[in-house]
Amino acid sequence: xxxxxxxxxxxxxxxxxxxxxxxxxxxxxxxxxxxxxxxxxxxxxxxxxxxxxxxxxxxxxxxxxxxxxxxxxxxxxxxxxxxxxxxxxxxxxxxxxxxxxxxxxxxxxxxxxxxxxxxxxxxxxxxxxxxxxxxxxxxxxxxxxxxxxxxxxxxxxxxxxxxxxxxxxxxxxxxxxxxxxxxxxxxxxxxxxxxxxxxxxxxxxxxxxxxxxx
Numbered sequence: 104x105x106x107x108x109x110x111x112x113x114x115x116x117x118x119x120x121x122x123x124x125x126x127x128x129x130x131x132x133x134x135x136x137x138x139x140x141x142x143x144x145x146x147x148x149x150x151x152x153x154x155x156x157x158x159x160x161x162x163x164x165x166x167x168x169x170x171x172x173x174x175x176x177x178x179x180x181x182x183x184x185x186x187x188x189x190x191x192x193x194x195x196x197x198x199x200x201x202x203x204x205x206x207x208x209x210x211x212x213x214x215x216x217x218x219x220x221x222x223x224x225x226x227x228x229x230x231x232x233x234x235x236x237x238x239x240x241x242x243x244x245x246x247x248x249x250x251x252x253x254x255x256x257x258x259x260x261x262x263x264x265x266x267x268x269x270x271x272x273x274x275x276x277x278x279x280x281x282x283x284x285x286x287x288x289x290x291x292x293x294x295x296x297x298x299x300x301x302x303x304x305x306x307x308x309x310x311x312x313x314x315x316x317x
Contacts, residue, residue, distance in 0.1 A: 116185075117150040117178040125300070126156040129215065129246055132297055132305045133157060136242055137164065141210030144236065145169060146229060147217040148194060151179030157213075158183075158191045165190050167206065169197035199228040204236060211242040218282070219247055219264075222273035226282060230289040234310065243291055243308040246299065249279040257302040279304065 110118050137143060140163050148154050148168035158166045168179045168191065176194040183191045195205050199221075212233050218226045233243045248260050255261040260276060267274040283293045283306075290311045297305035 114181055114185075115177055116181045117175060118152065119150055122150055122152045125215075125246075125303070126153045128300050129153065129305065130157055130160055132299075132307075133213065133244065134161065136244060136295075136307050137161065137211050137213075138242070139163060141165070142167065142208070143211045143213060144206065144209035146197065146199065146212060146214040147171075148179050149175060149215070151175070151182035151194075153215060154179065154191065155182040155186050155188060158188045159186060162190050165192065167192045167209065168194040169205075170194060171196060171198045199225055199232055202228070202232060202235070204232050206236065208238065209236050209241070210238065211244070212237060213244045213246075215246040217247070218245070219267060219276050220274050223277070226277065227285055227289075230286050230291060233291060233308075234289045237291075237310040239310055239312040241310045242294075243286075243310070245282070245306040245308070246303060248276050248303050249282070249306075250276050251279055253278065260302050279306065282306070 112118060142165045144167045145154050146169060148170050151168065154166055154168045170176050170179065176196065179194040197204055214229060218229065237243065248263065250256070255264065255276070264276040279296070286293065286308050291308040292311050293306070294309045295307040297307070299305050
């Protein structure tokens with residue numbers, strides 16, 4: 104999808120206007136919900152524009168970008184190098200379906216605009232992997248457009264959903280309530296849903312304390 108809507112710069116970096124627009128509002132939420140220090144895994148880092156922005160603004164955190172596509176891992180690395188960021192590790196290849204993931208632990212996980220451009224099974228794989236990697240109390244932040252209570256939240260989202268499903272029948276906007284139910288089964292409790300610009304949502308989950316047995 105990124106290769107359809109993005110532009111490849113001469114230096115190998117990819118750029119999308121939407122990532123540039125969204126990075127500021129997303130950062131406002133991340134500043135509030137991420138731990139003060141620690142290790143943050145980003146699933147599906149895309150072009151690298153956003154993780155570079157977050158890492159520069161939150162230097163007390165160590166960031167681990169990832170992407171299954173080598174072209175985008177190269178783009179992420181170029182964004183890191185050109186901005187001189189010392190708190191971002193080299194991007195790793197990570198496919199949410201391949202368990203175990205290539206790292207054992209992260210204090211928080213950020214995943215932006217992924218689950219609607221992947222089959223529904225990828226959502227379950229993401230949540231299951233997050234359960235394995237996060238410590239008790241660890242945060243999973245999801246961002247993107249969702250359906251709410253069985254309907255679209257705006258005509259533009261309905262049109263976007265149709266566009267995605269025409270491109271791949273397995274893609275499409277997900278019902279947030281279904282995502283929350285799947286997360287609960289993986290031991291991730293919904294903490295907050297934040298209204299974001301352009302009919303998107305920031306969804307914050309927190310891993311339940313597994314040492315406490317009901």
